Every structure is written in C-alpha cells, then in structure tokens.
Amino acid sequence: MIDTICFRAFQKRKMVGDATSTQVLRDLEISLRTNHIEWVREFLDDRNQGLDHLVEYLSFRLVMMRHEQRLTESRSSSEERLAAAGPAACSPAHNGYLRPALEMIDSPGVKRRSKHVAKLNMGEAKDDIHVCIMCLRAIMNNKYGFNMVIQHREAINCIALSLMHKSLRTKALVLELLAAICLVKGGHEIILCAFDNFKEVCHEKRRFHTLMEYFINYEVFHIEFM
Numbered sequence: 001m002i003d004t005i006c007f008r009a010f011q012k013r014k015m016v017g018d019a020t021s022t023q024v025l026r027d028l029e030i031s032l033r034t035n036h037i038e039w040v041r042e043f044l045d046d047r048n049q050g051l052d053h054l055v056e057y058l059s060f061r062l063v064m065m066r067h068e069q070r071l072t073e074s075r076s077s078s079e080e081r082l083a084a085a086g087p088a089a090c091s092p093a094h095n096g097y098l099r100p101a102l103e104m105i106d107s108p109g110v111k112r113r114s115k116h117v118a119k120l121n122m123g124e125a126k127d128d129i130h131v132c133i134m135c136l137r138a139i140m141n142n143k144y145g146f147n148m149v150i151q152h153r154e155a156i157n158c159i160a161l162s163l164m165h166k167s168l169r170t171k172a173l174v175l176e177l178l179a180a181i182c183l184v185k186g187g188h189e190i191i192l193c194a195f196d197n198f199k200e201v202c203h204e205k206r207r208f209h210t211l212m213e214y215f216i217n218y219e220v221f222h223i224e225f226m
Contacts, residue, residue, distance in 0.1 A: 023123070
C-alpha cells in the first residue's frame with residue numbers, strides 16, 4: 001500500500017536507501033504542500049487515486065495504533081493487579097486471572113503482525129498517522145483537494161479517529177481540519193456522521209464523549225493549545 005503511494009505519487013521514481021514509511025510520507029507531504037496545483041491534481045486523479053491510497057494506509061495505521069494502545073493498557077492493568085496481589089500472585093495457583101491479558105500480549109497473531117510491520121520497514125504508527133494528517137491538510141489547502149476530501153467519507157472518519165492520538169500537536173491538527181469542514185455547507189452533518197462512527201469504533205457511551213473529556217480535563221490536555 002505504502003509502495004503504491006510512493007510509486008504513483010513520485011511518478012515512478014524509485015526510492016533509494018532504506019527509507020521508512022514515515023520518511024516517505026514526509027516527502028509526500030512536502031510535495032503536496034510545495035508543488036504546483038497540477039501535481040496535486042495528478043496525485044488525486046482517477047489514474048493515481050492518491051487520496052484513496054493515503055486514506056487506506058491511514059486507516060490501517062489507526063487500527064495498529066488502537067491495537068498497541070489496548071496492549072499497553074492491558075499490560076499496565078495486569079502489572080497493577082499483580083502488584084496489588086503481592087508475592088502470592090506470582091505462584092501458578094494464584095495467577096490465573098492474569099493469564100488472559102498476558103497471553104493476548106504474547107499471542108502468535110500479535111508477533112506475526114509485528115514481524116510483518118518490521119519487514120515492510122514501517123515507522124512508528126503514531127508518526128505515520130501524524131504525517132498522514134499533515135498530508136490531508138496539504139490536500140485540503142486548495143479548493144479542488146478540499147472538495148475531494150469532504151466527499152470521501154472514510155477520509156473524514158479517519159481524521160476524526162486520529163483524535164485518539166496521544167500527541168497534542170496531532171489532536172490540534174485534527175481539530176483544525178474538522179473545524180474547517182464545519183464552515184462549509186453541509187459540513188456539520190459530515191462531522192456528526194464522523195463522530196457517530198467514532199462512537200462505534202471507540203466504544204463511547206455518548207457521541208463526543210472523548211472530545212468533551214479533553215475540554216473537562218484541560219489541565220491534562222492543555223486545551224488552550226488546541
């Protein structure tokens with residue numbers, strides 16, 4: 001997928017060296033931001049389908065990020081329960097309740113996925129997601145690209161889901177793009193649909209629950225930065 005982006009976006013120019021996916025995406029973002037509008041149009045046209053490939057890759061990395069976050073939370077929870085239970089919990093007779101979480105962390109599926117990512121020379125999911133959002137911002141910086149993005153439901157869904165990113169810079173960038181969409185006719189409905197999807201994917205109790213948490217806990221999330 002990332003190979004397709006490289007191949008088509010850079011007009012069949014071969015990538016040299018051992019560039020990671022993050023480095024490739026950074027090159028793409030620079031090209032989208034600095035090249036002539038015709039280059040951007042060519043990247044987005046029916047032959048290259050650059051937006052589709054970019055969104056598909058972003059969606060994949062978002063899945064990986066959420067998976068990594070769940071593993072981290074599961075590991076932390078297991079360690080806390082082990083510490084609270086004391087030395088006795090380390091014995092085979094008392095550690096059964098820890099086994100499911102630990103087995104999930106060390107499962108063959110997780111190991112295979114990690115090896116697959118390493119083989120493809122991918123960067124960190126959090127870095128790729130941030131740069132993908134920067135690429136989308138560069139695309140939306142002109143009327144042609146903006147219209148393509150707001151008509152691409154999966155693109156809007158992925159932008160909204162990127163709010164789960166730990167970085168405040170990424171959260172701020174996501175809110176900037178979502179706010180821009182709200183300013184156009186029909187934009188509010190588009191954003192509401194995206195947050196309906198966010199609610200389902202992230203298992204929110206109510207729509208906008210996560211976003212409101214950021215505002216409520218302003219000391220933690222530095223909401224003035226957003």
